[in-house]
Amino acid sequence: MAGPVVEALHLTKHFPVRGGFLARETAVVRAVDEVSFSIEPGRTLGLVGESGCGKTTTAKLVLLLEQPTAGMIRFEGRDLQTLDRTMLHGYRRSVQAVFQDPFASLNPRMRVDQIIAEPLVTHERLGSGEVAKRVARLLELVGLPDRSADLFPHEFSGGQRQRIAIARSLALSPKLVVLDEPVSALDVSIRAQILNLLRDLQAQLGLSYLFIAHDLAAVAHMSHTIAVMYLGRIVEIGDAATVAATPKHPYTQALFSAALPSHPGEKREEIILAGEVPSPLAPPAGCRFHPRCPHAMERCGREEPTLLREAGRLVACHLYEGVIPARS
């Protein structure tokens, strides 16, 4: 199959805010606004941005934990809304997830084999012998000993629990795994183990990843493509190495300059942004980044820039539009 596994087209999610008399809808939070991306087989899309930028909502939309307000998700070329029940089931099987907190993501009252087998027994009719065999194979795949199957989650350390969570996400041989901050809750010395495991599994099983993290170096390390989000919008998206090495959008530049150095000798331009991320309840008019942008122009407060090709990636910034009008 040549096309992308999952594509998002103008994906939008607004949350109504109710308040006042009779709980009227008083405002909307534009959590995700017109977001488009595609994830190719065997590739990783890294999604970065600060809290409130919409990256977790995007993940929930892809996982069907939230319904989009507008826009669509295409799975292997077909719009999810047009799929019938069985095909939607197929989508659910093909898209699994690993979340940040390995203490919250495993049911404390279930044994490890039940946890890992749950997606299997939900989707397939299998004998208990076959289930046990599959669980054993999954445990081996993520590097846990066989006897883990009979234990409860609390008997494992954070890193081992995350391995259990990964084993479970692989039970149905999915095509895409959504990784929402999979290592940020883990000890520093464990993170590399898990990142390596995820990379090995990708190579071995041809998985696609949607990788969400706030650690930019980890995202750059894991991803083929990086998308940078700010207040619900993608402001820059392109090849991971290119974006990491020469960010173009002023926000991406500030974000990557804020990333901590890996060595005290590492010299780079420090851009310290003024102010804080505005509330997504009332995003600024025009370019949403303009109140904090060091390069803001008069035009930025009026007109919202669109994503345009610039130096091998897409950037939504008036700086790069030159004289050609924004419409394409």
Add this chain to the structure above:
Amino acid sequence: MKLLELRHLSTHYVSARGARVTRAVDDVSLTVGEGETLGIVGESGSGKTTLALSLLRLLPPAARIVSGEIWFEGEDLLTKSHREMRRVRGKRIAMILQDPLASLNPLFTVGDQVAEPLRVHEGASRGSAWARARELLRAVRIAAPETRVREYPHQLSGGMRQRIVGAIAISCGPRLLIADEPTTSLDLTIQAQYLQLLRDLQRDRGLSMIFITHNLGIVARMCDHVAVMYAGRLVEAGPVARIFSSAAHPYTQALLESIPRMADGRKRLTAIDGQPPDPVALPPGCAFHPRCPKVLDRCRKEAPPEVRVAASHTSRCWLAS
């Protein structure tokens, strides 16, 4: 000049029935000079937070400082009475914790909370304490301090709250500021702002700082010296530039190699095998030996002593001695 010197400090946790002893901090010696920044790095359970609480003698009831000395401005803090310690805490040594929301009292205004240490430690009147509170808010770069002093913590963003905590910490002009994971709950660009602020405050006021963190990037950006803790022991300590370029302890080396670097692209990481040890049941000998790529026979039986590798660079490893 030395501002703070720990000599062979050990803090143990004793379980309710006295059956189990956890050596949370085990024989730690280190110094912090005037105007210097020391980073204490370690994973969860390595004892870095217990070490900081020992300095302030703010330990939970189950923990006890069993031996050692804490010399601060020429006095041993462990010989001080509780009343005397109270005059040290907040006035001469201040602390910033990870979660600003938990550090602030939701029922009092920002002004009340910034003014409180001034009134307690210096007996300032309400009016003058509030005037100084406004100045302090300006010093931590909070816009419109005149209106902010009357607001409550829940009305502020996370970054602003942490700056208020910073303002409280510096209010009495401390000599030493202990920051325990101060930016973990902050976003990247806000973290950059906050680190910049701390650096400026330190320069302007000649503060010494101790940064407790699991993040080597913060150490690289902020610190002059670094002390690496593993299972309650200081496994390596020295000047930051030297540790990052030629670490002597296999744990430090492995830690530095396991971190993804922006410039390396998708190169495979060098992972550290195994899990961090359970502080209640530490392995015999060197606590790192089950995970150490360079383990010797001796490491399994005997804990290595602290060895001087170079000027002000020490390591606890048999390979270094």
Add this chain to the structure above:
Amino acid sequence: MNGSGPAAGSSRAAALTLAWRFASFRSEGFPVLPVLILSVLVLVAVFANVLAPHDPEVGALGDRFRPPAWQEGGTRDHLLGTDHLGRDVLSRLVFGARVSLVVGFMAVIFAGILGTALGILSGYLGGWVDQVIMRVTDAWLALPALTFAIFLAAIVGPSAMNIVIILAAVYWTRYARVIRGEVLSLKERDFVRLAIVAGCSKRTIMRRHILPNVVNSGIVLATLMLGVVIVTEASLSFLGVGVPPPKPAWGLMLADGKKGLMAGYWWLTVLPGTCIMLLVLSANLLGDWLRVKFDPQLRQL
């Protein structure tokens, strides 16, 4: 910053702990005495036939108002004296334990099952289901429990089984409230989200992921409710709409004995009263301990 140093804090804390242990009959946190009392009462209830020296419902009018054995006029035949019909008080207390415990446990269990089921449905499904269940619960909680119970008892008539049903009908709402709250927070936990991602149905999620995680709270609540339910049962019996005479219920014994109080027949009220108090206190202390042990978040209950 807090001023108390480590040593001062620990010695004060130690003194407080000691005081608290003493007050709640605890050793190392485990409520020894409450559990002991409850076990004895359960054993007494189970072996009532063996333990009771006399038939609790038959008396000899010639032996009326005999005081306990150690008082003047008491006999060893009636260790704790006799009542206005000459029935043996000890035997009535022993069989009364059976009535109280059976009614109490069954009511708590029925209420628990009903309340937990509705709480889970309400919390997990949300929407109109939640609205309906919670409005009913609000209305229920607005009624004074005892008055409501008397009203129901007046309709269905007195019998031990009816009392159980009445008590369950009155008290299920307490469970529904607490369990719903638990479910609302569980619903947001990642493992429930992942179960949805894994394709589990709502029924499966409620059964496999929600129910096992609220069972602890249910048990804690049941233990705490045991005291409330037993007091209500005793009150109903006392008011004459509970367990019908001549069955030996503790509340009934109190009601019968109150006429003799002025005449100095103290044992007819003090003894059943003490039994009720011991049972309720033990259940509450055990419940408190379970609450702290199982779920620190429930402390605000």
